[in-house]
Amino acid sequence: MSLKVLSEKYIRIALAGNPNVGKSVVFNNLTGARQHVGNWPGKTVDKKEGVYKKGNITAYIIDLPGTYSLTAFSEEEIVARDYIIYEKPDVIVNIIDALNIERNLYLTFQLLEMGANVVIALNKMDLAEKSGIKIDTRSLERELGVPVVPTVAPRKEGMEELVHKVVESSSKKTSAKLRYSPEIEKYIERLEGIIRSSADINKVFNPRWIAIKLLEGDNDVLDKIKGMNGGKEIVSEVSKIKEDMKSELGDPEVAIADARYSLISSILKKVVRGKGKIPASDLLDKALLDKYLGIPIFLTVLWAILQFAFIGSAPFCDFLGDLFAFIGNFLTGITGIPFVDYLLFGDYGIIQGLGAILSFVPLIMALYFALSLLEDSGYMARAAFIMDRAMRKVGLSGRTIIPMIMGIGCNVPAVYATRIIPDKNDRMVAILTNPLIMCGARLVFFSAIADAFFGAYAGDVVLSLYLLGIIMVFVVAIILRKTLFKGKASPFVIEFPVYQKPSLKVATVRMWDRGSLFFKKAGTVILIGLLVIGVLTVTDARTLSFTDNPENALISAIGKAFLPIFAPLGWDWRLIVAAIFGFIAKEIVLGASAMLYGVGEEEIASKMASMYSPIGMYGYMVFIQLYIPCIVTIGAIKQETGSWKWTIFAVAYGIILAYIMNFLVLVVGHALLR
């Protein structure tokens, strides 16, 4: 896994390409297990790095985010182009979808404009041939002035040739000379000439590229050069040239895009024969997007995914839970100091808490795995399409449906899955509302309690809590959209990739990366949380020394202190404390209440049934359903929002909402029964 095998001399390669072109597969082919996934500093964009090593060739490979363009449109695009500008990789491998060559070359052209050393991997060649598209790679090479290697990534075809070409071009600079129509070139050259006179800017940037970007009105590039030597003169010239350009050609940005596309068309006329038709994909779309069948099919797919995740992960989850219980019990007494002993190994100590959290990791991984398959297959875009209309009504984008569904398994991967939502505000609303979806851990508590209180209606009661969660997502989303994140959901634009068989290998790698990443990232928050709860549980409230009875501990004192607030809900202090424990992981509420009431986990439900009315208990369940996210989810929220403010907001509004809803249940419930 280590990247430290890099020797003194190595080639630095960056992979660039549109989304859905098979970039991840190429990356995996080249790096194998020698890869590392992280975040770009300060961004919520994945950073994947790896090492290629074969014979005497060593290369450092970075997988840039998949983008359609290199403007300043999104975080991904800025990350990708800043890397190319400032890190200056030796070679950029531009992966192109042969089925979709026209649109893909738009990005290629922008890479070439930057003066980058490009090698093209023309991927999905098998599918292109099958669909009747013939591409003459030699003449494409001639037209573009850079090497083109045909590949079929899933079968590893063309990989050796690709590496060979990369090594070749790493030692010599390819000189691709794309020239657009004379009407456009005249303006580019005019500005380029002025830029060339600033030595400072020339040192860092390619002057032609800067000229094009400034004409396009790229504010990010403008900011970059403004402060540099000669920047001011350039900026004042830009507006003059743009005015001239506008009066002749219309909007400069559109004119330049037009110039790229017309050059692409004229090149493709010489290079490509045949028009692609993919009958299987057409047929699938007809069924999956059907006006009446579309949504039922979508729900069935989701149901299957959740079934797979729950059933497939159950043995591993149980095993991990048991393992930690065993370790905890086995090590109890080993330190000889009761305080430390209970803190580490006790029933609510750190080891058991970790066990409770870790036992959800297999479920999380199974969800990642299934999600990756869904993403690769091309169905995800269709799902967003189907749901967009309904989601838009509450101010969410169609893509939000994916994290919402994941939340039914676990809110943690769901919060990370919001990365598929491009707009920042859309994404924030999706993150902040996600914990309201009932996760698998809450289900554990609800099923046990509902059984004892509601007997034959237990299933309906749990279902009602599910629905309540979803309704609350919509309600809170609408409110957030009207207040803190004003405006409508961003325009919905999504590409429909051609359906394809998903790669099990990519899914496995992604599952592993994500599963371990969230632990690395959320680990600190989890440990602090466990430590705080642990100390509160083993410290006597009066003497501040060790106690083995949670009833006398600080945590109970806190529970009792909050009693006046929760008394209107009819709780006693034990329910408060159990809810606090639920902060670690929601399923702990069950065990914690059993301990506090001094009964076994099997009897806790009936014990509660003897103490609380069904309405009172239903209120408590509603509270547990809606209140704070668990520690791990909070860690995920912190990481993905990048702000403590929003993390605290997520916790605070949850508690307030839960309290209000609990209270409403009591009021309405008693009114109905009277």
Place this chain on the structure above:
Amino acid sequence: MPLAFLPEGSSATIVGIRGGRRLVRRLTGLGLTPGTQVRALRSGYGPILIEVRGTRLALGKGVAMKVFVEVSA
């Protein structure tokens, strides 16, 4: 007329996009520029699905109202 009203199965040419800088930039990257041929694969209900430059794109109703097309004969 707006792309949103393009009937299913018919083709048209884009004549302009009336939206902010960001939207234009986004759509340009996806190949929607004036003069481009598009075909509606699905329209009428919710978002519209079009074929453009050999790819399929789904556009929300709001976006499709800002893209103006001329139906080709």
